[in-house]
Amino acid sequence: MFNRRERLALLCLTAALAVGSVAALADYWAPHSLEEFRVVRSAVAVEVVEVEPEPLSVDVNRASVVDLQRLPSIGPKTAARIVDYRQQQGAFAAPEDLLQVRGIGAATYEKLKPFLRVE
16 A cells, blocks of 8 residues: 555654654643743843944945945946946046936935945
């Protein structure tokens, strides 16, 4: 009816069921005997501390493509354009110079403005 593997699997499942049943009965008849195996929720005090993330600030003259992608509204293509523009035109003199990069308009620049610095 069952092949050798199936019989072995049934034997393992039956053994696991038997062990679980014995533990449940022992817990029912003598709860103190399994006390050391219980999970005590209040045993460890956990303090939850909310931390404000540091504001992101990116130097557009030193930032890599990966760093630039952390900025709002900047994806991989726009980040690559910023780096390419910087390599071709030289360092940005002011954050507003990002408006010269294709894909960055006034609305995008306004979102980026708080996060930009030029050093």
